[in-house]
Amino acid sequence: MLKPLSNRRWFWIALLIALAAALAFYGSTFATRAYLDQAATRGKTTLRLAVAALQGQLNRFEPLPSLIADNDDIKELLAAPNDPGLRDRGNAYLRQINTLLQSSDIYVIAPDGETIIASNFDRPVSFVGENFSYRPYFQDAIKGKRGRFFALGTTSLKRGYYFSAPVHVGGAIRGVVVFKVEVDAIEASWLGGDDEIIVTDPEGIIFMAERPEWLYASLLPLTPERRARTAASRRYANATLRELPVARGNFENRLSLMTVNFERQSSEYLVLSEVMPDAGWTINVLLDTRSARTQALTTVAAALLTLGLAALGGFVLLQRRARLAERMEMQRFAREELERRVEERTHDLALVNTRLETEVAERRTTERQLRQTQADLIQAGKLAALGQMSAALSHEFNQPLAAVKTYADNAAVLIERDRAAEARDNVVRISSLADRMASISRHLRNFARKPNEKLGAVDLAEVVRDTQEIVAWRLKAANATLLVDLGRTPLAVKAGSVRLQQVLVNIITNAADAVEGLPDRRIELQARRRAGKVLITVRDHGSGVADAIAERIFDPFFSTKGVGKGLGLGLSISYNIIKDFGGSLGVLNHPEGGALFTIELEAMRNTVREAAE
Template sequence: MAVALAFYGSSFASRAYLDQAASRGKTTLRLAVAALQGQLNRFEPLPSLIADNDDIKDLLADPGNPELRARGNAYLRQINALLQSSDIYVIGPDGETIIASNFDRPISFVGENFSYRPYFQDAIEGKRGRFFALGTTSLKRGYYFSAPVRVGSAIRGVVVFKVEVDAIEASWLGGDDEIIVTDPEGIIFMAERPEWLYSSLLPLTPDRLARTAASRRYATATLRELPITRSSFGDRLPLMTVNFESQRSEYLVLSEAMPDAGWTISVLLDTRSAHTQALITVTVALLALGLAALAGFVFLQRRARLAERLLLQRNAQAELERRVDERTHDLALVNTRLETEVTERRATEQQLRQTQADLIQAGKLAALGQMSAALSHEFNQPLAAVKTYADNAAVLIDRERAAEARDNVARISSLADRMASISRHLRNFARKPNEKLGPVDLAEVIRDTQEIVAWRLKAADATLTVDLGRAPLTVKAGSVRLQQVLVNIITNAADAVEGLPDRRIELVAKRRAGKVAISVRDHGPGIAEAIAERIFDPFFSTKGVGKGLGLGLSISYNIVKDFGGDLAVLNHPEGGALFTIELDAARSGVREAAE
């Protein structure tokens, strides 16, 4: 059975795959013929159009005119570049080329005589000429179209249009099939394989050689016979075996004639693929037969093992369910522990925030304690002045000097306002903040800060200069807490410059790409490198015992971080410490001048 399947199956499969290849080849052949015919039809009417040009007719009427020659050469070169053809040239009645598109190239047709070409002979007789050949001057293959130039009723010359076939031939490369074009003598004119060019599929008899030589179709190319052997498969599929350069290849041949062009286009399909597929098909069939027998044996064996596998699966499923129950119990315990840890961490975090708020308030109260002595002096002076102005006002009233008495009363009112302002700012400074973040007017915060630190600046004999720029600045923060940060930094700056020759403190605020940077620089000794990394640590202080808790900068750092900003310190290149607060800019309710 296997032998019969191999013998008859091989023949049947080969016929089937060759039929498939023939069907595919017919499609390829139709596409190749259509492409060639379309390419030729595209250029065929162009010589007649060029022959109707008045400059061409004037030139043939006066072929020796240099101006008309120059104009004609330029015109042909322009048309040739536009149409992307190979060459265009005009021939006189004697067969000599007068002008050409390649007039300025090393190989030019100007002066060449082409009277032997059939396309010239047809056109000079008043017909349209078509001819394909290897150029005798350019040695390039091309298809020639020609048309007569009529001046009145006389034919004065011929316009020739040459189209190279290399581009068409290049489009065939990479395909599975071989495409060749042969002339009426059976000589290959176009092929994917360059080594097959100018080889003949028919015997090169003297008559064929003579006809080819008369038109000089192939110039100086050497013609030879391609060693082939023709046969058929099943008396209906033509085959051709090519023995070329020690290689033997069998092809299925499909051909179609192009009478207008004088060509025959053939598609050669390599039969190795069909024979290989047939062999694979028969082999697969034999393997399938063997596998079928093997499958029967395996099926019987598998039925015996199936029951065993089902039992094992049931046992494995029971074990898996037991393990899943254990893992579920373990996960439940882990989840309970995690929930407990989360609750404890939340309580710890809440306690930490409360501690942080208490530390901030403690720092503020400590600062208020340090300010109390100086503020008592600040209040005593206005109170003494109020008493003096009041006594003077009473005397002036008794003396009926009402204008001077009114001036003293106004001074008393002014001093009372100042004391109320100082008291209000201290009250706000000492209050625990519960405000939400929002737009804060930086100028207003700095103005309130100046009133609070005025006593410390006066005590240190320091001066504070403020530069907020021209445009109003608004930041995203809390007003009271931002004021506390600025009080801490400016007070530390006053401590740093106290007793030094240069006691200037500079506050500068600028907008930087959606941020507002507030820098406070003193002219003191700066920050020692050994303590720079600890400057924001809680309870770290460089002041003497009793002069500070070491919480001011730590509290300020945390406040700025709560605002979503950043607080940094470095030593200024020209001396002193430079603290920089960077906060997000916020849109204020008042339009800026630049808007």
Template sequence: MLTYPTLRRLSFIGAFLAAAACVLSFGYSLATGVYLDQAASRGQTTLRLAIAGLRGHIDRFEPLPALIADHDDIKELAVSPNDAVLRDRANEYLKDINELLRSSDIYVMMVDGSTIAASNYDQATSFVGENFAYRPYFQDAVQGRNGRFFALGTTSLKRGYYFSSPILVGADIRGVVVFKVDMDAIEASWRGGDNEIIVADPEGIIFMTGRKDWLYAGLLPLTRKRIARTEQSKRYANAVLTELPVSNSSYDGRLPLLTVSESNERREYLDVSDTMEDAGWTVHVLLDTRSARAQAFTVAVAFLLVLGLAALAGLILWQRRARLAERLELQRSARIELEQRVDERTATLASVNRQLETEIDERRATERQLRQTQADLVQAGKLAALGQMSAALSHEFNQPLTAVKTYADNALVLLDRERIAEARDNVSRISGLSDRMASISRHLRNFARKPNEQLGPVEIESVIDDTLAIVASRLKSARAELSIDLGPAPLMVRAGAVRLQQVLVNIISNAADAVEGLKDRTIELSVQADAGRVRIAVRDHGPGVPDAIAERIFDPFFTTKGVGKGLGLGLSISYNIVKDFGGSLSIANHPEGGAVFTIELDAMPMQRHEAAE
């Protein structure tokens, strides 16, 4: 005999199982409806996209047959269909248009249905000579209307959408132009998706689908009338038509369901469909209901689990209360430990920050010292160049001084003899010689002073003139001849006048060293503008630069001169100066011999004021 506690436990278990069964049944039914509604919403979106894609692909080709039918060559061919020249011209025209538009086929038919020109005239499946009078698109066009028809080609055995338009010569219909569009690309995009997209014709026959085994299968029973209408237009040529084993139902009287039975398997789909009235098609999006039903079952089980969890809530409650104090103690200990770690980490970060600040200060000081050292090297290079030129420049000053002395003595004698005109001429010569020495002195003083870092527009011709005043004595001592080509128009570059002058002095002086003692002592200086840049090239006719030292020639203290003849800083300083200008300095060997130094700088618009540095 069952005791009261046992009966009570059994009653509780029975009530729990009954409640669980109700929850499972009600939850499954409710969740199934929700998930099927969601699937139907997704299907509607997919359906709209599929229809929009089909209409977009079709509609963009619809006006083309009328345009081709209005072409003069096509009209002439329709009037004179036996003219071989017109046929050849029309065939080539249709082939070119077909390749340009990437359509399937374009062809011209006479009013009796015979094809006289086609884009595939040179292929084995050419339409030329074929008669397609049985096609509805031809019958519509012959009656003066634009035709549209989807079918399987009887010659090419390719599916396509046909557009047709009458060829009007005056008010007479002399032929038909047919334009066939390939639909395989759109169909291929449907394969591999989560949904099955199919398109059926007015007879319910599937002619577009992502599943090849459903192609040419009927969603509706294939009655004799349906088969007869299909065979009359030869819509599917010799394709075998079958019936798809389907049965229709609905969920809750509002969601259409379609069940397909094949290969001992029954699969249920949610059928979302709409018609394309202009094409006479019905587009179906079939969504497998297994996913929705599985999700609904999962939700129902989740409801059941929630019920079970609620039954266990009371048991868990007192356990949570017992552990609450322990957890609070653990949290307090963890908080204290975390605060200690934060303090330690903060102290470490502060130390690291102080170390970083020290390193940054040291780096800034190093950078300032490096810039000062670089400036000192530039000035040292300039002073070294002045020292090398001092011997030659002393000769330049001695000659005018000797001449001044001679002209002064002669002027005294002429004044004593009261030959005033000749004395005035000697004084004028003395003045000219003084101006010459002052000019040389001014150029040397400007060359020797330290420039600031300001950059601006610099006129190349002016810099070259100042450079010539500096290197004239070096060129003279080397018996070198400087050939200058400044181009058709004056040019300006973004640079500093004095530092650019120093670069040119270094390069021209090196060129003079390279040609000294040779038979050909010509140095060529040319200036060219190209695409916002200005190139200054200095070429000598010396031995050139060996490949072994070409990569090191701009290194500091690298020189090929003898001891006491150079510090090896000139080209290194010049390279850095040009780099500071935002330009480049390079060296290469000329194909006809000698070395070529090329300076590239940014071009600036011509201005009349000098760029001070």
């Protein structure tokens, strides 16, 4: 149940709200002032660099018109302006100088304002023949002064800054040399910066800007007087002048602000300006205030969050102290109640101890009976294993015994026919099979425990050859054909020779059973080396393995044969032998029919074959 807040807590809550309000109001103003001052400092640096760049560019070209005016060829031309040869030579000279200095245009104007030679004389847009008497730079130079003027070219329609100087011939002014420098390169150097840089003329019209849409827009109202002065000099040729929608303001009467409402977008800028009296320009650096105001807002939000966290921490601390006092009171009450209950339970425990002693005696008797039962189960397990091993021995000896009987019968027939050499060969084979049966007996005995035989490199070709001898009688009885393909490279696997042979005998015998009586009685044995392993496959062309028995085919005593035709131990023994070799044995149905048994064993170096070679 929540307790009502005390008067003291209400006081602290009210104080916290007052602090937050004061922090939001005064902190916002202070943070905004700090970040705007930082922006202004950065903007002043940008402004100084922009002014220095513009001033340096202008100072670079300012003395050049006077130097060209002192050229003898120019003076000779102005003395005889209609001489074609002098004009051609003058045009070539101005083009050479223009290319060398990488300026925009250089041209010479006669006293009547007509251009007689120009560096662009051979271009589609040429100044030759144009009259520029209306330009202030011509009017100043024809009076004997150096002229400076920036404007949009009426012929080239390119912005540029014009320098002019009079040409004195025989003590009289006989013409004017004009040098034009384009401002596009300077303007392009501003692109990509964080701040906006614009240049305005004395009428407040933007002459240079990073944004093309701001060009020829005025920051000041375009009064009739301003329009008339601009039109008289044709400063902007046929460009359309308009007013840029701006609203002036300030921050704390220290920083100048300007809001531009352009194309449905409103942007506030911090404005820093510097006048270039010689050029007649005003350089303005506009810094977007969104970053400063966002930083200020973030700072205030962080301060409010810190204050809130501090207040929350204090509130949590007070709550913990109150809860601690309440918990201590509850613990005192609980301790008293516990002491009372301990006294009650002590009596009950005495009765329980008596019952426990009786139960312990009964459990000891039960444990003795359990140990006796476990011993009986172990003995029964041993007897079951012994029975399985006896069945395995009977199953595994059937195949060699059948081969022995066949060879013995053949030997008797051969002796009757006086073919002693062939009979001797059968006797030798019977002896070999007897040795092999002894070896099989030894390995099947080890099947019930971990074999002591060490695994090593086994020549797969020899194992397959011995296997063919054992299963020859079964293949003949089933009229089946065993096709062996061991590849071109001799293969050796990590295994035991006799046990691996026994696995192949079991699998091939099962395959012979599967194809007996069918039209296609081929059995295909193939071996290939693959990525450090040897893959042995045995495929028959029988009916395959049914899905219902695929998971049980390697279980002991599981067989699909009729009664008396098998114990169902062959594949189980084979599976455990391959597992003991560290390999795997699996079966699946071949896509073209029949069962496909796959044995995967670790590949080894064929040391036996190498020693023979």
